[in-house]
Amino acid sequence: MSAPAPVEVTARAGEPIRPRAFSSKNLVATITAGYIPLLVATLIVALPLLWMVLSSFKTAPEIITTDIKLLPKSLNLDSYGTAMTAVPFGRFFLNSTIVTVVGALIKVSLAIMTAYALVFVRFPFKNVLFILILVALMVPSQVSILPNYVLIAGMGGKNTLWGIILPGLGTAFGTFLLRQHFMTLPGSILEAAEIDGAGHWKRLWQIVVPISGPSIATVALVTIVSEWNDYIWPLIITDRPELMTLPVGLTLLQNSEGGGANWPILMAGAVLVIIPVLVVFAMLQRYIVAGLTQGSTAN
Incomplete structure (x- = not known):
């Protein structure tokens, strides 16, 4: 009579079974709890600063308009000269x-x-x-x-x-x-x-x-x-x-x-x-x- 096949041990006693590093469950948890909050916080901080820098190169009509555009038409440096002399x-x-x-x-x-x-x-x-x-x-x-x-x-x-x-x-x-x-x-x-x-x-x-x-x-x-x-x-x-x-x-x-x-x-x-x-x-x-x-x- 042959001996029974050994049972594969998947986890140590008392330790929870952890999902694989690249499993779908682990990836969803990482993106939801990690990357998305980090991205939202970064955008909240960075977008106003980016808008300020880009607006400094725009002309007044490009800012005071209902047709909002992120990038200026050209790099206008006159505002910096005026700010330093006014x-x-x-x-x-x-x-x-x-x-x-x-x-x-x-x-x-x-x-x-x-x-x-x-x-x-x-x-x-x-x-x-x-x-x-x-x-x-x-x-x-x-x-x-x-x-x-x-x-x-x-x-x-x-x-x-x-x-x-x-x-x-x-x-x-x-x-x-x-x-x-x-x-x-x-x-x-x-x-x-x-x-x-x-x-x-x-x-x-x-x-x-x-x-x-x-x-x-x-x-x-x-x-x-x-x-x-x-x-x-x-x-x-x-x-x-x-x-x-x-x-x-x-x-x-x-x-x-x-x-x-x-x-x-x-x-x-x-x-x-x-x-x-x-x-x-x-x-x-x-x-x-x-x-x-x-x-x-x-x-």
Whole structure:
């Protein structure tokens, strides 16, 4: 009598049977739950930017029409020249550069030092201070506009660059992200440096900062973008064209060009405003995922 044929084992005990990688069920699930939401989100973000760039090369009749066309008839660069000459665009660019560079540098430095103190320095009520930082992270910045205006105007900071920079020097987000990352650093490295006689200042800038590059770059990128694109506060604290930043300068450009009727010029001005941010993002984007991942867990 012959032995029965062995039964083929298709799955291990206790494990669900998974569909093949290229099965119809798996492909449908991947497209429905993955590619379609990703495509919709990309279109929502990219289409307005694409329309803005293409409109900057069009003429006014091509935009103000019921016969909508995506591509311009020709690459008309006159709008860019008009946008740069109708208002002191160079002065706006210089003001934005000063505000962004100085503000971001101080902001990131304060976030690094504050996060280091919250993790590695012992002092009373440290946890209470961190809770207050979390509260500040949840409060909208618009709430503090009126108190900041009263304070800065009383200090003589109206229509000054330092008046634009000063109220935004604290960053709750940067402090929180860096604190979470610093908590994941191996304590043995800092203990060895302390045994060798390194103080807090040396440990911070020669050990902690060099090994925290991705997280610091992430905070720097977020800070630079927010400083460059800030509109409400510079609009309130300045009313002189020679002290306006680029986002506020777009409002002046709109008023000087017929209250927004000349859309190609406004679109060209908007493109010129976002180009520096895109350049900075392209330089630092590889650090974003790594930086956010490093700060996501703590020991």
